[in-house]
Amino acid sequence: MPASLDWKNSGFGIYVHWPFCQSKCPYCDFNSHVRPEVNTINWQETYLSELSRYHSETPGRNVDSIFFGGGTPSLMKPSLVSNIIDKISLLWGIKPEAEITLEANPSSVEAEKFMAFKNAGVNRVSIGVQSLIDKDLKQLGRLHSVKEALKAIHIGRQTFEKTSFDLIYARQQQSLKNWEAELNLALSFDPDHLSLYQLTIEPNTAFGRLHKNGKLMGLPNEQTSGELYHTTNSICSLNGLFHYEVSNYAKLGHESIHNKIYWNYGDYVGIGPGAHGRLSNSNGRYATQSHSNPDKWVKSVRKSTGESARTLISKPDQADEMVMMGLRLSSGISKARYQKLSGKKFNEKNLTNLINDDLILVEKGFIRATESGRAVLNSLILSLLSD
Ligand code: SF4
Structure with missing residues (x-):
């Protein structure tokens, strides 16, 4: 296989970034913004225009995976999700076994809306549960309760072929024993896929600023973090979840196709503010990056391209x-x-x-x-x- 086709070792995916959230979590350094209103028509125009531009340089491929990430994509209108999926299907063609994932926050989950996403073509949902303890959800700045999180998991499983959820551990004041109990509770719902991330303190966040001023108390030290990680791996393994990636655990056959495209170094188009991509053509493989600021991204797409940088690797x-x-x-x-x-x-x-x-x-x-x-x-x- 020539080097220009190396991406075929992994596949071809499309990442769509929706940069809006209901509020900003204090630990979050993702490209997410709080806006009272978003003009769906403008956003649809820009997404569809970027898809056409990327298709013109990657003809003849079929799509293995689409991922709506954010931000909070469950705040998107189902009609927007549907029109994006239809456009991708029209341009590249979507493989019948393709995975189409949408990230959801429990505070924006309703059965009807999930059904509309399913009808749009979404077949996998990834729910940001983050904790199964109400007090800790508040500490993480999350808007949902445990009750809402459990409801979201239930509706997700009733609606989609695949449902995954995320938890954050190594949180403030979290003992090994407490985390074991919380993880076992999560596993009692018999998930097919779990993403389990340790809380990291990033500099440009509210937690980062508190930490810098010595005001973020009760974080685990390196040794405790290591113990939490190893305990997580053993408990998941005992419960039939295979530790297939540093922070991801799944029953066999339920690994995330989309993320495996990244980890196996395939090609992916990244559209939306701040999205990254990797694209190969006969000249080589390129890293692409889009403007992070949502307004700048929309304006730039209207002029020509949402990309702020493109580098030959x-x-x-x-x-x-x-x-x-x-x-x-x-x-x-x-x-x-x-x-x-x-x-x-x-x-x-x-x-x-x-x-x-x-x-x-x-x-x-x-x-x-x-x-x-x-x-x-x-x-x-x-x-x-x-x-
Ligand atoms: S919901 Fe997710 S993307 Fe939005 S602010 Fe919170 S952590 Fe960041």
Whole structure:
């Protein structure tokens, strides 16, 4: 397979970013904005125009996955979601087995609206539950209650083929015992897929500012975070959820197709404010980035393109990106694919050291990070790629 077709190792997806939320959570550094009103007609025009532009440079492909992320895409009008999916279908064609995911917040879930999203073509919902304790939801600045979260999971499962939900752990004042109880409660709903993220404190957030001033109390130290991570992995595994990516757990066959396109280093179009993409053509593979500011993005699309930057990625850099993304997955990375992209083999001494430290396994031409390796993934990758 020529390098320009390397993306076929993983597939082709489309990410649509909806940048609006009902309020801004204090830990959130996503590109999300609070607006009293959004002009759906203007937004539809810009999304559809960007889709046509990207299609003109990626003809002849079918779509493996579409992901509506945000922000809070469950605030979108179902007619807008439907028109975007129809346009994608018209331009590229959507594979019959494609996954079409929409992120939802429990505070904006109604059975009727979920049914309208389903009728639009959405077949998977990812619900931002975040905690199953009301007091902690308040502390995280979330607008929903546990009761609403459970209702959203119930409606999601009744409506869509696939339902996933997210929880945040390593929260303030959260003991290992409390997290075990909360996770076991989540697992009692028999989810097919769970995303479990540790709370991270990002600088440009309300939590980041409190932390800087020493006012964010009760966060776990590194050792406790490590214990929380390992406990999470064991409890999920005991309950039949396979730890297929650093923060993602699923029953076999229920892994997120869309995210696997990123982690397996496929191609994806990213449209909407702040969206990133990776696109290959006969000249090479490009990283694309869109304007983050919603108004600027809309204006720029009207003029010509919503992109703020487009960079050609050298083949060695593609190989490094493939390693950084692929080692997040339990399936790991292909040595042959790395060699083809980078033009060189992995340093044997690095491999031996990492195997001896029980951080990686090398089997049947693939390198996989062990559980201990995935807990220290950044330093593992640095060691693996060093000369
Ligand atoms: S709902 Fe999600 S995207 Fe919106 S502010 Fe909260 S964490 Fe950020």
